[in-house]
Amino acid sequence: MFIRRTTTNSKKTKKVYYTYRLVEGVRVGSAVKQTTLLNLGSHFDIAQADWALLATRIEALLHGQADLQLQPVAQDVEAMAQRCAAQLIARTPAPDAALSSSADHQGIDRFQEVDIDSIEMVRPRSVGVEHAALSAIRASGLEDKLTALGMNRPQIAAAVGNIVGRMAHPGSELSTHAWLGVSSFSVQ
Structure with missing residues (x-):
């Protein structure tokens, strides 16, 4: 996972501006394909020196890894990582979403047994x-x-x-x- 800066030319105003994207490289056979995970927009204000740290922190949040950074993460980088990870988690469909939608059409029972001891909360909030x-x-x-x-x-x-x-x-x-x-x- 990494951040890419893309140059864009406006056809109306003829101005050049930059957009930023969170990109992931995926190996498909013998080729590597790059997929845009998230468009970060043109007002992305994280310093280029922190891009690798930001991408690493987003990946750690997505995979539920504990923060083992020896150097402290700046607040703006951490806030952006939390925001991006939350957006990516919200976009990810539930693993059984495709199965449940096809089960609804076929009239298959939708109830599942859940082992309460194995439930894991992701980013819990208290109120x-x-x-x-x-x-x-x-x-x-x-x-x-x-x-x-x-x-x-x-x-x-x-x-x-x-x-x-x-x-x-x-x-x-x-x-x-x-x-x-x-x-x-x-x-x-």
Whole structure:
């Protein structure tokens, strides 16, 4: 998997611009064919020096591999890798999708037995703890009290985020900051 920059000429304006694509090389017989997995657009802003790292990180996320990088991955690279991996996972059809659609037409029973002990969650998200914590904060009127103390809206959001982070994922200040960075928590 790698990132390719493609030159495109606009027929109307005669301008040259570049588009970026996530490409995978697949061996078919004795030839290697390159397939575009994802169009990254013309406003792709990751530095060219980080392209290989980005492609490696996307591949690791797709295959569920733990991050064994010795060098830390920049936040913009990690965010782009997460976004691309999520798009690729969403595009991938379920393994039994073709079978289930043909089974529907043939009237075959659609029920399957599932071994509960073998279920594996991919990128799980939680909302229960965060919702309960935010409800408790709002019920206690903490946000109004912080406003009365002179805090502005971003400061209140940061304080509430830290409180919810400590309740949902107890740890150090650094781990709370990391948890807030990857969770989809927002105060409205």
